[in-house]
Amino acid sequence: MSDVLRPPAEVLHAQELAELRSTDQAPRPPGWQLSPRAVRTFVCGGGPCQRKFYGDDVLVERAIITLAGNRGLLLVGEPGTAKSMLSELLAAAISGDSTNTVQGGAGTSEDQVKYSWNYALLLAEGPSSKALVAAPLYVALQRGRLLRFEELTRCAPEIQDLLISVMSDKVMLVPELEGGERLLSARPGFNVVATANLRDRGVHEMSSALKRRFNFETVHPIAELQDELDLVRRESARLLTESGADLEVEEGVLELLVTAFRDLRRGQTVEGTQLERPQAVMSTAEAVSVAQAAGLDAFYFGQRQLTPEHLGRHLAGAVQKDSPEDLPRLRHYFEVVVRERSQRRGGLWKQFLAARKWLPL
Ligand SMILES: Nc1ncnc2c1ncn2[C@@H]1O[C@H](COP(=O)(O)OP(=O)(O)O)[C@@H](O)[C@H]1O
Numbered sequence: 277m278s279d280v281l282r283p284p285a286e287v288l289h290a291q292e293l294a295e296l297r298s299t300d301q302a303p304r305p306p307g308w309q310l311s312p313r314a315v316r317t318f319v320c321g322g323g324p325c326q327r328k329f330y331g332d333d334v335l336v337e338r339a340i341i342t343l344a345g346n347r348g349l350l351l352v353g354e355p356g357t358a359k360s361m362l363s364e365l366l367a368a369a370i371s372g373d374s375t376n377t378v379q380g381g382a383g384t385s386e387d388q389v390k391y392s393w394n395y396a397l398l399l400a401e402g403p404s405s406k407a408l409v410a411a412p413l414y415v416a417l418q419r420g421r422l423l424r425f426e427e428l429t430r431c432a433p434e435i436q437d438l439l440i441s442v443m444s445d446k447v448m449l450v451p452e453l454e455g456g457e458r459l460l461s462a463r464p465g466f467n468v469v470a471t472a473n474l475r476d477r478g479v480h481e482m483s484s485a486l487k488r489r490f491n492f493e494t495v496h497p498i499a500e501l502q503d504e505l506d507l508v509r510r511e512s513a514r515l516l517t518e519s520g521a522d523l524e525v526e527e528g529v530l531e532l533l534v535t536a537f538r539d540l541r542r543g544q545t546v547e548g549t550q551l552e553r554p555q556a557v558m559s560t561a562e563a564v565s566v567a568q569a570a571g572l573d574a575f576y577f578g579q580r581q582l583t584p585e586h587l588g589r590h591l592a593g594a595v596q597k598d599s600p601e602d603l604p605r606l607r608h609y610f611e612v613v614v615r616e617r618s619q620r621r622g623g624l625w626k627q628f629l630a631a632r633k634w635l636p637l
Pocket residue numbers: 328329330331353354355356357358359360361362471497498507511560561564
């Protein structure tokens with residue numbers, strides 16, 4: 277396990293899942309590996325489990341209930357709000373397998389969703405279930421598992437709509453096969469958990485027939501500063517250790533970063549100053565990646581201690597993605613908000629103000 281970069285959730289958290297399974301007495305929907313209560317514990321923490329998703333626990337409960345019912349679950353939201361992470365955790369806990377996944381994109385084809393063929397066998401023996409190569413939708417129906425469909429709305433409409441009949445009738449027709457093999461009926465436990473980014477044009481273009489087969493849940497950025505800070509600290513420490521950089525990270529330095537991200541994301545500071553919001557996402561995930569880059573910089577080129585200056589060296593890259601206007605907005609933030617805080621509070625904010633020299637002109 278330690279020699280792969282990122283094991284799937286069911287491997288990474290195998291011990292927690294095994295403990296939950298051995299003590300779980302609550303009622304369980306057919307085909308599920310855990311009860312809804314245990315799934316919630318796995319995601320939101322408690323008992324043997326660490327909290328993994330920070331945010332609205334009621335949203336998590338509703339998501340679990342949706343998956344126990346007849347409709348699919350569509351997690352929508354800005355990029356970097358842990359939609360994919362939540363879908364992975366749910367699939368790991370409910371089906372014991374989070375890897376049965378279609379990664380949606382402009383080039384996603386029907387083969388990659390339903391099934392394709394082993395052409396050597398197909399030519400030699402003709403179509404048979406032996407020659408069929410199952411893709412994630414087929415596997416989900418056959419084994420009674422969740423299908424994860426990432427970035428559903430980035431797929432062409434006809435690919436999205438492949439899901440409609442399967443989600444309502446719970447069967448898939450395989451016209452090439454004969455007799456009993458032509459119809460694949462879903463086993464209990466089958467359902468779909470999909471994600472969609474609000475930044476992609478897509479969500480509104482989804483057909484209304486498909487929309488009706490999903491319950492939508494909107495995932496928002498983490499509400500509490502302290503939760504977001506804890507997460508950024510934990511995740512960046514993990515990533516830094518993984519990349520071999522063992523260094524000291526002062527919580528106060530990360531607080532500068534998280535505070536700046538939150539101010540810019542909202543277009544308003546905690547003191548009430550209005551700001552122009554950058555078009556860049558300023559997500560928690562992006563903050564983690566700035567913390568990691570700054571940490572690596574401090575480790576390899578600095579004194580093995582993360583300083584506000586290192587943050588300054590990596591902030592522009594996170595902000596300057598969608599629009600050339602974003603850099604002036606970041607500068608303005610430094611000149612107005614960071615300056616005011618450095619005068620009022622001094623300390624790390626003063627060092628942070630000095631870090632503006634690293635912002636490109
Ligand atoms: N509410 C949250 N709870 C836990 N982690 C979060 C949260 N929001 C963002 N993250 C962090 O962001 C990372 C990326 O999230 P991801 O699932 O890829 O986002 P999305 O699919 O919404 O773009 C997560 O792995 C996690 O480190």
